[in-house]
Amino acid sequence: MSRWGRKNVKKAPEVIRTVTEGLKSLYRKKLLPLEQYYGFHDFHSPSLEDADFDNKPMVLVVGQYSTGKTTFIKYLLEQDVPGSRIGPEPTTDCFTAIMHGDVEGLIPGNALIVDPNKPFRKLNPFGNTFLNRFQCAQLPNQVLESISIIDTPGILSGAKQRVSRGYDFPAVLRWFAERVDRIILLFDAHKLEISDEFSEAIGALKGNEDKLRVVLNKADMVDTQQLMRVYGALMWSLGKVFGTPEVLRVYIGSFWSEPLMVTDNRKLFELEEEDLFADIQNLPRNAALRKLNDLVKRARLVRVHAHIISYLKQEMPSVFRKDNKKKNLIYQLPVIFSKIQLQHHISPGDFPDCAKMQEQLMAHDFTKFKALKPNLMNMLDELLSSDIAKLMPLLRQEEIEAGVQPGVQGGAFLGTRAGPFVEGDPFGEVANENGEVGEEDEEWVVTKDKPKYDEIFYNLAPNEGKLSGTKAKDWMVSTRLPNSVLGRIWKLSDVDRDGMLDDEEFALASHLIEVKLDGHGLPPELPARLVPPSKRRQKGSDA
Structure with missing residues (x-):
């Protein structure tokens, strides 16, 4: 065949059968090249892998020590988790991914991060201290056929929080928060104090408020009047920490399989549990929509990052006074954010945390930053404006098909319907x-x-x-x-x-x-x- 003939052979278009396939393809072809070119992974989250798109919905359980996190998980599964321990002191000192497996067992963190079928390979940069505190508990359980659960170390308070964990705890929480489908934030009706570490942990969840559900646990230990006071105090504390006018949904109950201490609010606890369980049961049906939403959020952050990096590159002198100019640009970063926002019509909500980025920029050489590349930015704009929209009919079709599926089954999800x-x-x-x-x-x-x-x-x-x-x-x-x-x-x-x-x-x-x-x-x-x-x-x- 002549060269002229070869030039006119059109490549067959890629056939996308599922939303997940479409998102993987868009990420690899249009978003990942931009992330790599502008060093996005050095400032924000690592690149995504196929396992991040293919994995089951995940639920992250967070709370201060002894608020009932491990007991809550045991209540959901109606089964003990290998390696777990329950007590009034901080008993969970590991991040534990609780996943389905044919045989009960524990997989240590260093083995987990080399498994391409698990979505944890990008946890490697957090180092050995963290990986020694990370494990996967596998067990045959019907609930875990539909979802996976991440149990976290109890957040410390008082003198305990002065002891260093040896790794960046808020950063690990942020990594999980970006990838999970639901975040359960547990409070104890007797322990509403929000410690410094708890405040930092909640700060790490910011930007993922849509995934957040607050649970006021052990509510059967107080009478109705006390419960009203506790609820009011919790709402006030959450308003201060999150700094938003929106009121978070708080589920009140006693999430364990022991007799209720005070039965006055039994009906309320039943209705709250029913609502929370229905929310968790629907996670598999909404998994594709969550992945799509998270990819759009990531793409918007990548766009802002590219504009910031290219602006800093443009402002750097070619020869003299580079260090002084770098310090001045870092100091002026809030003003630079405002300029980029006005020039490119970008929402302020798309920008990263300014103080954190100023800290990160100190360690980088601005002369190695890249200038704005129009063809890469056009690919990103195309992804946000039209490519995602093309997946919507497929998403609606999947939602209709998922609507007839029962959602999460087994464990505590069966009991209330018997x-x-x-x-x-x-x-x-x-x-x-x-x-x-x-x-x-x-x-x-x-x-x-x-x-x-x-x-x-x-x-x-x-x-x-x-x-x-x-x-x-x-x-x-x-x-x-x-x-x-x-x-x-x-x-x-x-x-x-x-x-x-x-x-x-x-x-x-x-x-x-x-x-x-x-x-x-x-x-x-x-x-x-x-x-x-x-x-x-x-x-x-x-x-």
């Missing part, structure tokens, strides 16, 4: 889990306490030998256990799935409540020794 604990449906049915049924001749462990449970059962006035969902719920709620726990107990006890409890099922529910009150966990499925004898025969004949 039996009479379904809001407005006292006889709500639960899908059969196809659990294995025990052998007919195996002894039932509840037998020895059944006379005691029968007395309670008949005092509740069953109708035709069965208690309705409403009557059973009223009695179960009196134990003060959270609804998510009682929902799981109902799910395990209503063996025949008829929305009611007979004497054996009620005895089983009572036994499981006592097991839980004694501090033990609940089985994911009903083991053979707990299946009521009559239900074993019934299941056997069905089979």
Whole structure:
């Protein structure tokens, strides 16, 4: 073929099938070259990799020590996390990525950052001190099939915060905040003091307020009047720290599986938990939109960075008095920001933190900065003005398809939707889990306490030998256990799935409540020794 013929062969356009594919392509072709040319990664976050686009939605849990972060995660998963410890002192001293795995285990930080399938490779610059305090806990859990959770070290207060961590804690928080889908900021109803380190940590979350959800935990430990005062004090403190007129959404509750201390606000806690869980459940459906939003935010910051760097390059003298000019330009940076803002019609909200950039510029040689390159800037403008818009129909299609998906499943997300604990449906049915049924001749462990449970059962006035969902719920709620726990107990006890409890099922529910009150966990499925004898025969004949 002639050279003329080759010139006119058109390259087939790239076929984009998903929003994630489209974002990866746009980043590699149009944004990454600009980042590399203007040294964006030396001032802001490292470059993105495929794993940053492909990973599951992540939830970052942040709070002062002993506010219940690890307990909150255990409550969501209804399972202990390998390597975790709970106590009143600062017990979590590591960043722990809690992810799905077929086998339980811990992966140390240095091994994590070389795994191309995990989105943590760019944490390497934080050094060995941090990597020795970073790990991944893998476990087979249904919740983790849809999301991953990042547990953080408890933020210190008082004398404790004077001890250096040995790495830049706010910078690590900022790195995670830019990449996660949701940030849960936990407060303790008894510990509203915002320490200096906590204030710095909250500062590191700035720019990601859209991802932030504030949780006032352990609210069952105060009465209604005290709770109102605590809530007001928290809102005032948050207003001061964030420095914005907008009021953050605060979820009030007690996020653990123990009985409530003060039950006055039980209904409020149930509704707040339902709202928070619904928000977390929707994360997989909104993951593509979050990635698109974050890429647009990054592209706007890259555009501003390019204008700042090229302006500084332009103002530098070619030969003499370079050091004096550099110092003067750094001092004048707020004025330079204003000039760029007016000249290029850029919103002030797109600019980085001025004081932080002044500090970073001290270590750079301005003569090595690059001048403005029009073709790169045109590519960036094209990305923001038209390329992202072309992905919107695909995004809407994915949202429609995701709308029929159930979202995050398993763990505490099942409990509140079981039996009479379904809001407005006292006889709500639960899908059969196809659990294995025990052998007919195996002894039932509840037998020895059944006379005691029968007395309670008949005092509740069953109708035709069965208690309705409403009557059973009223009695179960009196134990003060959270609804998510009682929902799981109902799910395990209503063996025949008829929305009611007979004497054996009620005895089983009572036994499981006592097991839980004694501090033990609940089985994911009903083991053979707990299946009521009559239900074993019934299941056997069905089979």
